[in-house]
Amino acid sequence: MAIITLSRELAALGDETANELADKLNYRLVDKTVLEERIKSFGVADHKFRKYDEKKPSFWASLSQDRDDYLHYLKSAILAEAEQGNAILVGRGAAMILKNVPGIFSVFLAAAPEIRLERVKSYFHCDDKRAQNVIEQSDHDREGFHRYFFDVEWKDPGNYHLALNTGYLHPAVCAGMVKYMRDKTLTEETEVLNVQRIKELSLGQRIKHHIYYEREVSIHFLEVSVSGSQIFLYGVANAQSLIEAAVSSAREMAPGASIQSEIQVVQDYTVMP
Secondary structure (H helix, E strand, O other): OEEEEEEOOOOOOOOHHHHHHHHHOOOOOOOOOHHHHHHHOOOOOOOHHHHHHHOOHHHHHHHHHHHHHHHHHHHHHHHHHHHHOEEEEEEEOOOOOOOOOEEEEEEEEEEEEEHHHHHHHHHOOOOOHHHHHHHHHHHHHHHHHHHHHHOOOOHHHHOOOOOEEOOOOOOHHHHHHHHHHHHHHHHHHHHHHHHHHHHHHHHHHHHHHHHHHOOOOOEEEEEEEEEOOOOEEEEOOOOOOOOOHHHHHHHOOOOOOOEEEEEOOOOOOOOOO
């Protein structure tokens, strides 16, 4: 089992490379459409979150509860897909959400500005000025998205295992190079750790969902960490009774596990909506 994340500049042949890689590895391709369908399966209308999709939220959108809901459901969707194994996750911050998980191989695709310009002109049938505007807006949105939600530089190659220049490499060549690197770096031990860690992250996300969205226990900044049979709850609450309700809700999702609360009580604590 292995997961490959594919981040890409606009006009860096991301879709073409992802499809070549999916065919070569016989992996599932998890793109925007698949993730939107997964989010819908949670009972959420995907159009509610389009203002956040690979974009930095506007000032008012950044103050909305929808912002936190978007990141929660995006993480839930990515982890649910990753839990099925052998997948290529395209964009949407998957490399950051799954960062440091064993068995994750992250790839960034780029191309020279002049090559991207010619590709955008061809695709949109537009002139240089329009093509340049499209590229700049896309770069601005994706950089803002990664900076706002994950506090990383989107184009920094240090955030990925492999960066490839599709201005000179055909998508089939890129796919071959990614496969070669995956085969050289993935071990049986890593695969076991991958399965275990993704299950832990998925369980933590489901517990958080159960506490906050289903039981509606008001814990501010709620986070859930799972390590083996131990579960840790973090956040801020206005009363001890809320902490007890959160612990009880966690036990419903993980009976037999050791639940430890690190939630702090701060009376009369309020946050911006």
